[in-house]
Amino acid sequence: MIDRRMLLAAAAAIWTVSACGQAAPNASTAVSAAAKPSVSSSAAPQSPPSADWNSLVAAAKQEGKLSVVINPPADVYRPLYDAFQRTFGIQVEQLATGGRPDFSARIGSERAAGQYLWDAVVHSPGTLFDAAKPIGALDPLRPALVLPEVLDNASWRGGFDAGWYDLDKSLAYSFVGYIYWTAYVNRQVIPESQLSTMDQLWDPKWKGKIAIQDPRASGAGSSAMAVWLAAKGEDKLRQFLRDQQPVPTQDKRQLAEWIVRGQYPIVLGLSEAQMSQFEQQGLSITQVQPLVDKDRAAAGLSAGSGALGIFNRPAHPNAAKLFVNWLLTHDAQALYAKQSGFNVRRTDVPAVSERQVPENGRDYVNVEIEQSSATFKKAIDLSKELLK
Secondary structure (H helix, E strand, C coil): CCCHHHHHHHHHHHCCCCCCCCCCCCCCCCCCCCCCCCCCCCCCCCCCCCHHHHHHHHHHHHHCEEEEEECCCHHHHHHHHHHHHHHHCCEEEEEECCCHHHHHHHHHHHHHCCCCCCCEEEECHHHHHHHHCCCCCEECCHHHCCCHHHHCHHHECCCHHHHECCCCCCCCEECECEEEECEEEECCCCCCCCCCCHHHHHCHHHCCCEEEECCCCCCHHHHHHHHHHHHHCHHHHHHHHHHHCCEEECCHHHHHHHHHHCCCCEEECCCHHHHHHHHHCCCCCCCEEECCCCCHHHEEEECCCCEEEEECCCCCHHHHHHHHHHHCCHHHHHHHHHHHCCCECECCCCCCCHHHCCCCCCCCECCCCHHHHHHHHHHHHHHHHHCC
């Protein structure tokens, strides 16, 4: 049996987490708008651990390893897994795969060969329900979740069940939740007096000035185009892609550099996390602003790469169960938010990006839930057809 005082001491030695930004105004738990996250010294559950929890920790430590499939870049998320490793003394192996095709090729071929190497997956929700689910790679997650603080509705914006992204509400659980603005503008190059609404992006004068995270593959660019497809319709999206010919790149950093430097003063599918990294490096980014509009095409809801699943036939079943519970605790979520730059759904972890907090009462398009798969795929197909 694991002594709680030992866990507290070990965790206190390695955990000092402070996320940037202020509390989300729509959080159901009252947090001062200027408050920093309050992170307890323990990476173990906030309430005293039960005998069952202590037994789980002991069994996971006996296995000695956790194998996780994640979304790249691995170096950004490595501190999160290092924290788990040092807290529980369990070695963590990471496999970073791209989106649906990469995941399916790697994991599908392994399982076809009878190799069941992985325990848990932290990726985009679409990768879970469009890649892992079709090959029968996942177990229902809910039965593995046992910590009261994880299952408590008050811990999550919108309640616990708002995190399910798959149709059956059992396989793909999103702990990240933020709005993403589909278009950003360098205001040193293009003032608001020249461009202030979404519909103005169709003006021919902006041709050659627009770049996009490549929408021909799953990612922020295709998500933006899927929101436009849902909000504006196919004819309007076709017209934009055909006539404006936005310049695609698969490199998130390059896209951010283009708009910061003004090479392409309008970008679609910009990574706020990448912009946060620039800011942390001392680069001025204040000139880059989202194109804020009441138009439903202006913003969508996203889980980013913050969706959690558990593999069936896991290589380390107890470590897998320990991990999925630990990851959804306050401390792990605070660290995830800090490292990723994404707002998480826990009500006790303030937003790291205030401008990505959903506005109360606004109807946002969500093209990342399984119900919207057809719209998402259609946007990718149109991009492949129309981008030269």
